[in-house]
Amino acid sequence: MEYSDSIIDIREQYPLLPIEETLLIAKELGIKHPRDPRTQEPVVMTTDFIVSVLKDGQHVDVARTLKYKDDLVNERLLEKFEIERVYWERQGVNWGIVTENEVPKTIATNIAFVHGYADLSYIEDFQDIKESELDEFSVYLIGNLLSEEMTVRECAQQIEMVYGLSAGCGLTLFKHLIITKAIEINLKDKLDVNQIISIKAVRTDFSEKVTAI
Incomplete structure (x- = not known):
């Protein structure tokens, strides 16, 4: 709900x-x-x-x-x-x-998977990250996801390597983007981060930034 x-x-x-x-x-x-x-x-x-x-x-x-x-x-x-x-x-x-x-079980399970990541200020590795940096990380991750050349996990690991983030931060950011609806995926299918996942839509504020890359 x-x-x-x-x-x-x-x-x-x-x-x-x-x-x-x-x-x-x-x-x-x-x-x-x-x-x-x-x-x-x-x-x-x-x-x-x-x-x-x-x-x-x-x-x-x-x-x-x-x-x-x-x-x-x-x-x-x-x-x-x-x-x-x-x-x-x-x-x-x-x-x-x-x-x-x-209650559609797959949708409920997927939402439960990302639900706790709406506010990243409670997550230790993100507490000192500025909003402008978070936007930059998000745009980079969205761009890689849209290319559909790597699995979600591979995209997450790449952003950690490029920006020197702690292990796990990439997947945390991915979950944040879903629960805040910065990106839209098909929640009717089981969310598997070891697969390539198609992005159905990108929220306007990020869409414009991704296009500009």
Whole structure:
């Protein structure tokens, strides 16, 4: 969701308030409202994700609960979901359940591979590198990737050799370029740095610099 251009905001474990609303819904449905097992007091229910999506130029909120498919045979769990569903229906918000079957595994794995590299200031070897230097390194790496003459790993090793960077910096920069969308690749295919990877697009600010080389 963080990688998607259409998602504006993500709120996790969103409380269904006021609690009187879910208590009323539970009563109407004849379902026991979730309670604290120790005190037996009603607890505030939550929805895993409330996501603001940009749709036709408008911000639209959708509610999504995540559960493994095999868990959906649990009758008590389904009762809680019914309270949740009715709550969001009355709020006029689209609600749904997402299982592992709805998450494209290859795309998720690829994003997980690069996700931690959006901010390089937290990575030791990049803390003293100026923005102008980072731009120069990026342009050089993108140029080599676009030539499609070397694997990603070979491109990474070459930039380390040319600029005297520590081992691993080239791949770190490659991951940074993907997660910040400076370059676009096909995330539907398994990301293998030991292969030549085609670059589908280059962000305008870098594209102009690469062309000028």
